[in-house]
Amino acid sequence: LEAKEEFSHKTLAMDVMRPRRSDPALTVLTQDSMTVEDVEAIVNETTYSGYPVVVSRESQRLVGFVLRRDLIISIESARKKQDGIVSSSVIYFTDHSPPLPPSSPSTLKLRSILDLSPFTVTDQTPMEIVVDIFRKLGLRQCLVTHNGKLLGIITKKDVLKHIAQMANQDPDSILFN
Numbered sequence: 001l002e003a004k005e006e007f008s009h010k011t012l013a014m015d016v017m018r019p020r021r022s023d024p025a026l027t028v029l030t031q032d033s034m035t036v037e038d039v040e041a042i043v044n045e046t047t048y049s050g051y052p053v054v055v056s057r058e059s060q061r062l063v064g065f066v067l068r069r070d071l072i073i074s075i076e077s078a079r080k081k082q083d084g085i086v087s088s089s090v091i092y093f094t095d096h097s098p099p100l101p102p103s104s105p106s107t108l109k110l111r112s113i114l115d116l117s118p119f120t121v122t123d124q125t126p127m128e129i130v131v132d133i134f135r136k137l138g139l140r141q142c143l144v145t146h147n148g149k150l151l152g153i154i155t156k157k158d159v160l161k162h163i164a165q166m167a168n169q170d171p172d173s174i175l176f177n
């Protein structure tokens, strides 16, 4: 078995993460440049449980992770209760409000719902290790990075599907495919 293992192709985090090569890009939020209406559109057009927050689309540097349900509740409540919050209000997850022209509407701070240290692995991490981390830490999702840039996401369901696929394949095809 040990000798055979040399032929086996280890599944890596990049093989299981979403998006797949042909899929549309990961749906992310930026830390201080999207408006209430931008974020509402994303929440309405997608059903993901959460969204990574990045410094900017160009940098793809990970800042944190925000749950869809927390976004919905916070925006709804701010629209009702917080003075000056309108569709064009800028949402920020940073410590301080971004510099904006004086005529801009009130900004909405959502730092309190941001998970600032979501679990991450690099794209080259073997799935055996990813599965182990999910089991031991009871993760719901894990982000995948390469050279510090956000690449993708693996959810608990993605991991379970991966485990089921491995179990269904006969041993020879796992070793030689």
Ligand code: ADP
Pocket (backbone or CB within 6 Å): 017, 018, 019, 025, 026, 027, 028, 047, 048, 049, 050, 051, 052, 153, 154, 155, 156, 157, 158
């Ligand atoms: P689940 O995997 O439990 O259905 P989600 O609804 O969050 O959870 O994710 C559905 C699929 O979309 C999963 O395969 C996941 O990897 C992927 N996914 C999750 N969040 C995002 C996102 N923000 N952008 C792109 N794909 C995502």
